[in-house]
Amino acid sequence: MxxxxxxxxxxxxASAGIHKAAKQNPAFIAxxxxxxxxxxxxxxxxxxxxxxxxxxxxxxxxxxVSKEIxxxxxxxxxxxxxxxxxxFNTSTLWKNGLxxxxxxxxxxxxxxxxxxxxxGKEPAVFATEFCxxxxxxxxxxxxxxxxxxxxxxxxxxxxLPVAAMGTxxxxxxxxxxxxxxSENGIFVIKVGNVCSSMRGGRSAxxxxxxxxxxxxxxxxxxxxxxxxxxxxxxxxxxxxxRS
Numbered sequence: 001m002x003x004x005x006x007x008x009x010x011x012x013x014a015s016a017g018i019h020k021a022a023k024q025n026p027a028f029i030a031x032x033x034x035x036x037x038x039x040x041x042x043x044x045x046x047x048x049x050x051x052x053x054x055x056x057x058x059x060x061x062x063x064x065v066s067k068e069i070x071x072x073x074x075x076x077x078x079x080x081x082x083x084x085x086x087x088f089n090t091s092t093l094w095k096n097g098l099x100x101x102x103x104x105x106x107x108x109x110x111x112x113x114x115x116x117x118x119x120g121k122e123p124a125v126f127a128t129e130f131c132x133x134x135x136x137x138x139x140x141x142x143x144x145x146x147x148x149x150x151x152x153x154x155x156x157x158x159x160l161p162v163a164a165m166g167t168x169x170x171x172x173x174x175x176x177x178x179x180x181x182s183e184n185g186i187f188v189i190k191v192g193n194v195c196s197s198m199r200g201g202r203s204a205x206x207x208x209x210x211x212x213x214x215x216x217x218x219x220x221x222x223x224x225x226x227x228x229x230x231x232x233x234x235x236x237x238x239x240x241x242r243s
Contacts, residue, residue, distance in 0.1 A: 001032050002219050003040060003195040007054055010036045011061050013221060014077075021223050022069040027130045029069065031077030032193030032203075033089070033138050033161035036061070040195035041109075041163045047087045047116035051080035059092075067097035073128060077161045077191065078105065078137050086118035091135045091161055093126055101126045103135035107143050125153035131230060134158040134186070141176050151184045156233060158186050163193040164201025174204050174211060182208045185237040187228055194219045208236050 001017065004010045014035050021029045034041065036058040037050055044050060062076040076092040081102075089105035089112060104120025105112075123146060125134045134155030140146055141160065150158065160177065177188045185208050192201035192215070204214035205226040215222040 001035055001193055001221055003038070003193060005038050007036055007038060007057060010038065011057065015061070015065055017221055017223060018065055018069060018074070021225065022072060024225050026072060026225060027128075028073045028075060028133075028157075028159075028189075030075035030159050030189055030191045031161065032191045032201075033078045033091075033163040034080075034193055035077040035161075036079065041111060044111060044115045047080055047112070048082075050115075051082055051087050055079055055081055062092060062094055063097050063099070066094035070096060073100070073133075075133075075135070075159045075161070075189075075191070077193070080117070087116055088120055089117050089137055090120075091137050091159070093133065093135065101135075103137070105137040105140060106146055107139045109139050123149040123153060125150060125155045127154075131156040131228075136160050138162040141180055147180055147184060151186060155186060156230070156237075157228065158188050160188055160190045161193070162190055162201055164195065174202070174206055174214070177204070177206050178211065181206045184208075185233065185240045187233065208233070208240075 014031055018029055036054050058079045066074045074094040076094055078089050078091045080087055081090040089108055090102050092102045093100040103124035106120045108117040125132055132154040134150040136158055177190055181188045188206040190204045192203040194201040202215050205212040213224045213226050
């Protein structure tokens with residue numbers, strides 16, 4: 001998803017994408033990190049200010065749009081949320097307008113910490129009729145302990161909302177998420193939020209055996225839809241546990 005310059009425009013774009021994707025009758029639809037926040041992450045200065053301006057409308061939108069896509073799980077990207085006097089980068093899971101669960105990003109990057117984003121503490125995995133879903137956010141991919149904790153809780157599919165920064169190094173493919181998927185026997189669903197640069201923020205569906213699908217380098221709204229081969233994943237995990 002391409003970042004817009006206003007909360008209203010971002011929510012409008014997200015709504016359009018969700019409804020377009022819903023026509024394919026998927027099990028899950030996922031949004032990127034900070035999908036409703038105007039501008040690029042490197043421009044963030046105050047988490048408190050962003051939270052005040054975006055949290056209520058974003059949560060209201062996620063609840064409402066989830067009602068509009070019956071029986072489809074919605075991964076709500078992430079939103080800044082205040083809890084106990086601290087502000088967290090929080091990912092949410094919805095179905096039929098109801099909040100199933102949430103996860104607080106454990107590894108905010110330096111720009112987030114400087115802006116006042118606190119560190120979450122606990123991994124989060126949720127059982128669905130399709131698979132067990134883990135939620136991580138962007139730089140959490142650099143935390144092998146957290147990833148192992150998430151996998152031990154049973155995660156088979158990990159949704160990874162991300163946001164691209166212009167300072168991110170150019171990479172070929174998705175080397176980190178490919179490594180995580182293959183070493184842990186999980187699907188990684190990377191969902192990108194991009195502004196001026198696609199570096200590090202390209203959406204992709206990654207299996208333990210390689211990239212299934214990915215968007216182009218064009219910074220534009222794109223929907224990719226993929227069938228996840230769960231029986232193949234089960235076999236991969238059995239062989240992984242034997243080795």
